[in-house]
Amino acid sequence: MASFNAEMSLDGKTFPVLTVSYGLYQATDESGKPSSGVRTYLIQLRLAGSDDETLPNWAVDAQKQFDGKITFFRIDEQSTFKELTFEQAYCIHYAERVAPAEGSDQGNESYQIEMSISPAVLKIGGTKHDNQWR
Numbered sequence: 001m002a003s004f005n006a007e008m009s010l011d012g013k014t015f016p017v018l019t020v021s022y023g024l025y026q027a028t029d030e031s032g033k034p035s036s037g038v039r040t041y042l043i044q045l046r047l048a049g050s051d052d053e054t055l056p057n058w059a060v061d062a063q064k065q066f067d068g069k070i071t072f073f074r075i076d077e078q079s080t081f082k083e084l085t086f087e088q089a090y091c092i093h094y095a096e097r098v099a100p101a102e103g104s105d106q107g108n109e110s111y112q113i114e115m116s117i118s119p120a121v122l123k124i125g126g127t128k129h130d131n132q133w134r
Contacts, residue, residue, distance in 0.1 A: 003074075003075040003076060004072050004073060004074060004075060004081060005017075005072075005073045005075055006020060006070055006071060006072045006073065007070070007071055007073075008045065008047065008068060008069070008070045009068055009069050009070075009071065010054065010055075010066050010068035011054050011066060011068070013052060013054055015047045015048070015050060015052075015055070015113075016047060016048040017045060017046075017047055017048075017070060018046045018047060018048060018109065018112065019045070019046040020043065020044065020045050020046075020070055020084075021041070021043075021044045022040070022041055022043045022044070022084060022122070022124070023040070023041040024038050024039065024040055024041065024122075024129060025038070025039055025040075025041060026039070037132075038129060039131060040118075040119060040122045040129060040131055042092065042093075042116040042117060042118055043070075043084070043086060043089075043116065043117040043118075043119065043122075044114075044115075044116050044117075045070075045113075045114070045115050045116075045117070046112055046113070046114050047112065047113040047114075047115070048109060048111075048112065048113075049096065049098070049110075049111030049112055049113055050113070055091070055094060055113060055115065056094060058091040058094075059091045059093075059094030059115070062090075064090070064091070065088045065089060065090060065120075066089055066091075067085075067086065067087045067089070068085075068086055068089065069083050069084060069085045069086070070083070070084040070086075071083050071084075072084075082124075082125050083123075083125065084122070084123070084124055084125075085121075085122070085123040086117060086119035086121065086122055086123075087119060087120055087121035087122075087123075088119065088120035088121060088133070089117045089118060089119035089120065090117070090118045091115055091116070091117055092116050092117070092118045093114070093115055093116035094113070094114075094115045095113070095114045095115070096112070096114075097111070097113075097114060098110065098111050098112075099111075119131070120133045
């Protein structure tokens with residue numbers, strides 16, 4: 001079974017990803033038939049903490065958009081498994097979590113950043129979806 005690492009690249013910087021979730025959805029009517037166009041879920045991330053101010057600066061600027069990507073690496077093969085690319089994305093949630101562990105070897109995992117990103121365009125590998133914001 002393969003093991004993976006991931007990192008987010010944004011504004012020329014790289015941030016280690018601890019967890020990430022993303023996806024696509026459609027609203028349905030009472031019978032389960034799709035009743036809307038396809039939309040992206042928020043990209044929800046938990047990152048290793050950093051003293052870089054790019055992410056909190058993005059979070060406090062309601063108009064700021066970034067393009068970026070999340071790259072998934074196969075640990076055992078030291079190769080790229082998949083890329084998740086986002087365009088014209090807003091940071092709509094940002095929080096820092098600190099859980100000091102005296103004498104622990106947790107390193108950056110005791111300081112974490114949680115954030116949610118809302119992208120206009122999401123590309124999962126070779127599959128592209130445009131939310132068609134106007």
